Amino acid sequence: MNHQPADWSTLRHAHGSAGGLPDILDRMTAERGPAHWDVLWSMLCGGGIVYSASFAVLPWLLDQTRSEDPDGVLQAVTLAGAIIARADQPHGAGDVRTHYAAEIEQLLARKRDLVQTLVEQDRHDRLIRMKLGRNWADPAGPTYPVERDDLRPNALRAVVSDHMAPLLKEAGFARSGPRFTLTTASGDQAWILAHRFELGEYDAEFHVDSGVRPSSLDAVKEAKVPIGDSVLDQRMSDPWDSLQMWKFDLDDTATIAIFKDALRDLRDHLAHLVADRQNLLALLRDPAARVRSISGPRDRLLAVSSYDLGPSEELETALRSIEQRNPSDRLPAWIRQQLAANS
Numbered sequence: 001m002n003h004q005p006a007d008w009s010t011l012r013h014a015h016g017s018a019g020g021l022p023d024i025l026d027r028m029t030a031e032r033g034p035a036h037w038d039v040l041w042s043m044l045c046g047g048g049i050v051y052s053a054s055f056a057v058l059p060w061l062l063d064q065t066r067s068e069d070p071d072g073v074l075q076a077v078t079l080a081g082a083i084i085a086r087a088d089q090p091h092g093a094g095d096v097r098t099h100y101a102a103e104i105e106q107l108l109a110r111k112r113d114l115v116q117t118l119v120e121q122d123r124h125d126r127l128i129r130m131k132l133g134r135n136w137a138d139p140a141g142p143t144y145p146v147e148r149d150d151l152r153p154n155a156l157r158a159v160v161s162d163h164m165a166p167l168l169k170e171a172g173f174a175r176s177g178p179r180f181t182l183t184t185a186s187g188d189q190a191w192i193l194a195h196r197f198e199l200g201e202y203d204a205e206f207h208v209d210s211g212v213r214p215s216s217l218d219a220v221k222e223a224k225v226p227i228g229d230s231v232l233d234q235r236m237s238d239p240w241d242s243l244q245m246w247k248f249d250l251d252d253t254a255t256i257a258i259f260k261d262a263l264r265d266l267r268d269h270l271a272h273l274v275a276d277r278q279n280l281l282a283l284l285r286d287p288a289a290r291v292r293s294i295s296g297p298r299d300r301l302l303a304v305s306s307y308d309l310g311p312s313e314e315l316e317t318a319l320r321s322i323e324q325r326n327p328s329d330r331l332p333a334w335i336r337q338q339l340a341a342n343s
Contacts, residue, residue: 011053012092013043018053025060037075041131045079048132050086052093058083058103065110077114078127080107122254129255130247155204155250156196163260164194171267182271187215188280190270191230192263202247208236210266212273212280216308219338225330231284231301232273236266280305297322300331307335310342 009019021043028036044054064076084104087096097104115121160178173180178194192210211230220227237244248255273280284302299321306315319332 008053008056011051011056013051013053014046014049015043018051018056021053021057025057029064032069032072037072037079041079045082045086045132048082048086050083050089050091052091054083054091055087055093055096055100058100058107062103062107062110065107074114074120074123074127077107077111078124078131081111082128082132084108126252126255126258129252156194156206158250159204159206159259160194163256164192164263167260167263168192168267171271173267182274184274186277187218188274188277189213189215190274192236192266192270197245203249205245205247207245208263208266210234210236210270212270214274214277214280214305214308216306217304219308220304220331220334223334225334227300227304227331231305232280234266236262277305277309297325299325300329303331303335307338311339 008021009017011018011021013021024036024039024043028040040057044051044057058080061076061080065073065080067073067076084107093099111124115124156178164180165175168180169175171182173182173190173192180192182190190210190212192208194206194208197205197207211234212232213230217227217229217231221229235244236246246259248259250256273283281302284298284305299318303315303318303322306312306318315335319335322329323332
């Protein structure tokens with residue numbers, strides 16, 4: 001794609017010369033995803049500071065608002081609005097309001113169309129708050145990098161106690177600090193854990209990890225057969241954050257509501273998986289299930305999660321697959337010993 005201006009190397013972004021920016025824009029056009037947008041935000045409006053290249057990207061952002069990707073449209077509209085609002089900062093790009101008048105008019109109109117509902121307005125405001133922090137509403141431009149000296153040290157504890165615990169306890173999860181565990185009568189467990197990950201931008205900055213541990217895993221661990229602690233590991237991610245973390249201030253009720261909705265969905269999903277072992281096995285069998293949420297080769301996890309249910313053709317197929325892939329794997333022989341002892 002031939003982006004204007006002709007000589008991008010004369011422009012600057014947060015990390016230096018913008019000579020390589022057209023390649024990044026081409027890649028973003030072909031490969032959509034939040035990680036690419038994180039890079040663009042940091043280059044063009046990181047910390048709320050704009051540069052000469054920031055405005056040169058406005059025509060490309062306008063093109064993105066016409067795409068069929070709703071997340072990309074929101075990213076483009078929000079980033080463009082943040083850049084336009086900071087046109088009075090010193091950036092060396094000249095009279096950008098005149099030079100990009102047509103693009104600015106169309107981008108602002110696109111924003112008005114996008115945020116007509118309260119839901120879309122919340123999504124827009126939440127995205128810009130996440131990208132720019134407390135200074136999201138200050139177009140004058142803060143000193144970069146932005147540092148918060150008013151972070152609340154017990155913010156994660158408040159999130160766990162005030163927002164996570166009520167939702168999880170009502171579904172039968174027991175709490176131990178920031179970890180919640182649901183144990184069924186058969187001994188299968190689902191767990192959810194919140195742990196701090198601080199960047200120094202918001203009151204609460206943390207990851208939420210979760211997993212499923214069938215009771216069949218206990219004997220495997222006791223026999224010291226190499227295996228993970230769960231057969232299913234997932235990270236409950238903020239959809240706008242490529243670091244897979246949650247970041248918000250404790251008075252940000254809109255983001256907290258979204259977080260609680262995501263937590264409720266995760267809770268119900270985990271409870272379904274441990275309610276009946278067949279539900280977990282169905283997920284492990286499903287090739288459409290996200291591979292990153294499956295913590296190991298599927299044949300190995302199917303074997304670990306089903307051997308205590310007795311012999312089956314599926315189990316034997318999984319054991320043979322493991323042996324073919326890794327003849328030195330101790331798991332198939334150990335499972336066959338258990339099946340023989342219980343026959």
